[in-house]
Amino acid sequence: MAVERLVVVDRTAFLRRPDYRVVRALALVALVLLWEAVTRTGWVSSLFLPSPSGVLAEGLDMARSGQLLVHLGKSLQRLAWGFGVGALAGVGVGVAVGFFAMAEAVVQPIIAATFPIPKIALLPLLILWLGIGEASKVAVVALGVFFPMAINTYAGVRQADPLLIRAAVSFGAGRWSVIRKVVVPSALPMVFAGLRLGAGTALLLLVAAEQIAADAGIGFLILQSGNLMETTRLMVGIVVLSLLGVASYWALGALERLVVRWRHI
Amino acid sequence: MRIVVDRVTKTFHDRRGRDVVALGQVDFAVEPREFVALLGPSGCGKSTLLNIIAGLLPPSAGRVYFEGEPRPGGAPVTATVFQEFALFPWRTVRANVELGLEELGLPAAERAERSRRYLEMTGLTGFEGKYPHQLSGGMRQRVGIARALAVEPAVLLLDEPFSALDAQTRTLMMDELLGIWARTRQTILYVTHNIQEAVFMADRVIVLSRRPGEVLDVVPIKLPRPRHEGQQGEPVFVQTADRIWGLIKSQAQAALLDGDGEAER
Numbered sequence: 001m002a003v004e005r006l007v008v009v010d011r012t013a014f015l016r017r018p019d020y021r022v023v024r025a026l027a028l029v030a031l032v033l034l035w036e037a038v039t040r041t042g043w044v045s046s047l048f049l050p051s052p053s054g055v056l057a058e059g060l061d062m063a064r065s066g067q068l069l070v071h072l073g074k075s076l077q078r079l080a081w082g083f084g085v086g087a088l089a090g091v092g093v094g095v096a097v098g099f100f101a102m103a104e105a106v107v108q109p110i111i112a113a114t115f116p117i118p119k120i121a122l123l124p125l126l127i128l129w130l131g132i133g134e135a136s137k138v139a140v141v142a143l144g145v146f147f148p149m150a151i152n153t154y155a156g157v158r159q160a161d162p163l164l165i166r167a168a169v170s171f172g173a174g175r176w177s178v179i180r181k182v183v184v185p186s187a188l189p190m191v192f193a194g195l196r197l198g199a200g201t202a203l204l205l206l207v208a209a210e211q212i213a214a215d216a217g218i219g220f221l222i223l224q225s226g227n228l229m230e231t232t233r234l235m236v237g238i239v240v241l242s243l244l245g246v247a248s249y250w251a252l253g254a255l256e257r258l259v260v261r262w263r264h265i
Numbered sequence: 266m267r268i269v270v271d272r273v274t275k276t277f278h279d280r281r282g283r284d285v286v287a288l289g290q291v292d293f294a295v296e297p298r299e300f301v302a303l304l305g306p307s308g309c310g311k312s313t314l315l316n317i318i319a320g321l322l323p324p325s326a327g328r329v330y331f332e333g334e335p336r337p338g339g340a341p342v343t344a345t346v347f348q349e350f351a352l353f354p355w356r357t358v359r360a361n362v363e364l365g366l367e368e369l370g371l372p373a374a375e376r377a378e379r380s381r382r383y384l385e386m387t388g389l390t391g392f393e394g395k396y397p398h399q400l401s402g403g404m405r406q407r408v409g410i411a412r413a414l415a416v417e418p419a420v421l422l423l424d425e426p427f428s429a430l431d432a433q434t435r436t437l438m439m440d441e442l443l444g445i446w447a448r449t450r451q452t453i454l455y456v457t458h459n460i461q462e463a464v465f466m467a468d469r470v471i472v473l474s475r476r477p478g479e480v481l482d483v484v485p486i487k488l489p490r491p492r493h494e495g496q497q498g499e500p501v502f503v504q505t506a507d508r509i510w511g512l513i514k515s516q517a518q519a520a521l522l523d524g525d526g527e528a529e530r
Contacts, residue, residue, distance in 0.1 A: 167353075171416065262398070
């Protein structure tokens with residue numbers, strides 16, 4: 001009698017998602033090479049699209065002469081202040097609104113009403129109030145960071161496990177202990193998600209503010225270079241912004257792994 | 266300490282605003298150093314009652330009090346072991362055990378000494394630096410027990426502490442809890458829906474009826490201590506377990522059909 005043998009095969013093979021590491025690196029390299037090729041062959045005038053090697057040379061030049069550092073320093077200073085003030089205020093307000101019903105009643109409608117305003121629209125008003133100096137640019141960045149931070153922290157606090165809160169209370173924790181030992185640690189992952197959102201917003205608002213009213217900074221560098229048709233310098237500014245974005249994302253990730261260590265061990 | 270539950274009732278309001286009587290009128294006392302199991306089918310409000318005794322939920326009427334010699338300053342009367350462990354994921358095993366000690370305001374050296382002692386008693390030596398998610402269910406609940414013992418309460422409240430564990434682990438943990446209790450000798454109130462568990466561990470079993478929860482009967486367990494697994498085959502054990510099953514069988518069947526048994530909180 002004929003016997004049929006049916007060997008079991010893995011039917012999920014097509015669902016596998018391997019980590020194509022080499023492809024990841026190659027894709028970026030290929031893009032730069034293609035860009036270089038397009039400019040070398042003269043298809044596109046370097047006035048509209050300077051070559052990557054040209055941008056790199058110009059960037060190194062500007063770094064050596066110190067101009068790049070001046071612009072970058074100014075921008076980083078504004079970012080640090082705006083981001084720091086906005087994030088601290090956002091976390092503080094988020095915790096208060098999430099924990100105290102009275103704070104929620106007072107602040108939540110105000111946030112709902114002011115959150116949709118594009119923050120850059122407030123820059124003229126902020127300049128009127130705080131002057132054309134650093135304060136108005138820092139303030140617009142801080143406002144942009146404040147909202148995602150406050151909203152994320154609030155959501156994180158509301159998600160704190162009521163069982164853990166009751167457990168803490170059962171071991172004698174009062175209001176402030178519960179906030180410090182349960183609510184804030186519970187909210188930390190959401191706080192970090194807010195920091196990531198805030199970092200993107202901060203960069204956007206910084207450049208916009210520097211293009212409207214500044215005499216230094218990466219945003220100013222880009223605008224000025226554009227006005228003078230110095231496309232290579234303009235591209236240097238854009239590359240620096242890209243690196244700034246990647247660096248902040250990486251730094252926040254490293255900070256999160258350090259602070260929210262219990263999730264990663 | 267003696268626990269007195271004096272004419273306690275609890276009524277919840279459901280979403281449609283109807284009153285749901287979780288606890289009818291409940292009266293009982295637990296004598297000093299006694300091990301009492303509170304047993305009932307799902308939906309009998311036994312966890313509700315335990316939360317009321319722990320001060321984590323206000324009763325609708327009646328009161329709970331503790332009687333006994335005055336406690337030395339700051340020593341808490343009750344400590345609770347939770348069904349879902351309720352460990353703080355961001356705290357190491359040792360820091361979880363020390364939470365209650367922090368709230369008592371003990372200095373660091375004394376906290377370390379006490380946590381070391383109770384971690385040893387619960388078989389957790391060597392696991393001090395682990396985070397809860399690195400431990401098995403049984404080990405997690407040991408942390409829950411160590412955390413409760415560390416505050417040296419006069420009354421230990423356990424809310425279905427082993428129901429989230431597999432059957433083998435549960436048997437081992439019951440043995441260990443009895444061993445620990447033989448040394449520490451607090452008054453214990455142990456909530457469970459498991460008849461075997463209640464009969465094996467307790468001096469008396471208070472049987473609660475289904476909603477509204479009321480005391481159906483109080484069954485004394487006439488098994489000598491120290492208890493051991495072999496007793497589970499003895500006629501006294503079997504007869505007592507049968508008697509309790511007889512009391513709640515029809516109610517457990519009703520709970521099965523109702524499908525809202527676990528909605529007691």
